[in-house]
Amino acid sequence: MILTSCAACAAPLGLSLGKKCGRCSTRYCGPACQKQHWDGGHKDVCKKIKKGGGAEQYHADKKTKEAVVVAVEACADDTKGQKCYICLEAVHPHTGEGLVRGCACGDRDGVSSPELGVAHVSCLARQAKIAVEEAEENSLGSAAFDERWARWYMCGLCEQTYHGVVRCALGWACWKTYLGRPETDTARQNALNRLAGGLCDANLHEDALPVQEAEVALLWRVNSGGIIVAQGNLAGTYHALGRLEEALKMKRDVYTASLKILGEECEGTLQRANSYAVCLTDLQHYEEARTLLRKTMPGARRVLGESHQLVLMMRCNYGVALYEDPAATLDDIREGVTTLKDVEQTARRMLGGSHPTVVEFERTMRDARAALRAREAQGEAQDAFRTARAKLAQERSQLPPTLADASARPSKEAPPRRETGDDSSLGA
Ligand SMILES: [Zn+2]
Ligand SMILES: [Zn+2]
Numbered sequence: 001m002i003l004t005s006c007a008a009c010a011a012p013l014g015l016s017l018g019k020k021c022g023r024c025s026t027r028y029c030g031p032a033c034q035k036q037h038w039d040g041g042h043k044d045v046c047k048k049i050k051k052g053g054g055a056e057q058y059h060a061d062k063k064t065k066e067a068v069v070v071a072v073e074a075c076a077d078d079t080k081g082q083k084c085y086i087c088l089e090a091v092h093p094h095t096g097e098g099l100v101r102g103c104a105c106g107d108r109d110g111v112s113s114p115e116l117g118v119a120h121v122s123c124l125a126r127q128a129k130i131a132v133e134e135a136e137e138n139s140l141g142s143a144a145f146d147e148r149w150a151r152w153y154m155c156g157l158c159e160q161t162y163h164g165v166v167r168c169a170l171g172w173a174c175w176k177t178y179l180g181r182p183e184t185d186t187a188r189q190n191a192l193n194r195l196a197g198g199l200c201d202a203n204l205h206e207d208a209l210p211v212q213e214a215e216v217a218l219l220w221r222v223n224s225g226g227i228i229v230a231q232g233n234l235a236g237t238y239h240a241l242g243r244l245e246e247a248l249k250m251k252r253d254v255y256t257a258s259l260k261i262l263g264e265e266c267e268g269t270l271q272r273a274n275s276y277a278v279c280l281t282d283l284q285h286y287e288e289a290r291t292l293l294r295k296t297m298p299g300a301r302r303v304l305g306e307s308h309q310l311v312l313m314m315r316c317n318y319g320v321a322l323y324e325d326p327a328a329t330l331d332d333i334r335e336g337v338t339t340l341k342d343v344e345q346t347a348r349r350m351l352g353g354s355h356p357t358v359v360e361f362e363r364t365m366r367d368a369r370a371a372l373r374a375r376e377a378q379g380e381a382q383d384a385f386r387t388a389r390a391k392l393a394q395e396r397s398q399l400p401p402t403l404a405d406a407s408a409r410p411s412k413e414a415p416p417r418r419e420t421g422d423d424s425s426l427g428a
């Protein structure tokens, strides 16, 4: 469906929110909007919409008519005095619509042929519909189907694609033809794509947006995430090739879309969050990676359980984002190591010691421990340094003020002379 907002207040409803008119399926955000819409005139058209096939079909039919009017107007000069090459009439015998031309017929090769390619949108649509039916009824296979499907976007005479408002009108005609089919139907999926393309070509981007969103949502549902799997795979390849910025951008898009369409507790969404977080860590956006994981881990633990591999992965990556961060405190690093140790033990119990995931966790934990030891050693050195400095300051405070000042601000003329503290000239 492309009617994804409230008919009264235009609030976005996505695919499942809100209420529907029991008769005609017009959608609302809630009872208040439905009542207001009903009193405001829906009661006079509800039956008509129902008779017209319900809200979605009625809307598509109406939009098709409007788009045809726009296209005919735009083509008026170009088609003046001509006839439709399909039905051979100037005015369409059933719909009363005028003529269009939106391909490359008419003035190709520097030769003006004003009669070529002039047609009614309805006639072009009918031709395309029949061609597709032929392929479907005879099960001609996908290549033949695609070839016939081309009638929806390519002129059969000049073999150039339709453009602008003509393409838009055909897009609507295409969508209205197939929208009643099941979501898994190829023609219906293609039709959404046609419509979106037509709207974009006519610069109606605001109208194209809900159609494209519906298209993406549809592909995700019916292809069981095929589109996202494909995109995720591509992002993984970018990542693997070291094209991290590209991978990051794609992973973020995929995660955001997944969040919006599938929700935050869907396993696929959690997986994408984790993959995005890994990329953030690899690009040293540690804080962002930790924030993302802190936000998503509780849901993952609740939905998937403590011992689920994805949950373990997320916790492992959280540990990495802690200990690898150069800005991490000693406590952060210790928390990272503790997390990794726990993850490794749980994974070992669940999967056995030779499982590659466990081997990977083990390696990560070793690295984290090494980082901790290094930092602790550094901390000890720093502590020793601080102690020595404090001692020095104390000694200095016991000196006469002028001497103490000179030693505190060493200069080339008066080099510091108290490096070792046993210079006899300083006395006691
Ligand atoms: Zn509303
Ligand atoms: Zn209604």
Ligand SMILES: [Zn+2]
Binding pocket: 084, 085, 086, 087, 088, 089, 092, 119, 120, 123
């Ligand atoms: Zn015609």
Ligand SMILES: [Zn+2]
Binding pocket: 103, 104, 105, 117, 155, 156, 157, 158, 159, 160
């Ligand atoms: Zn043409």
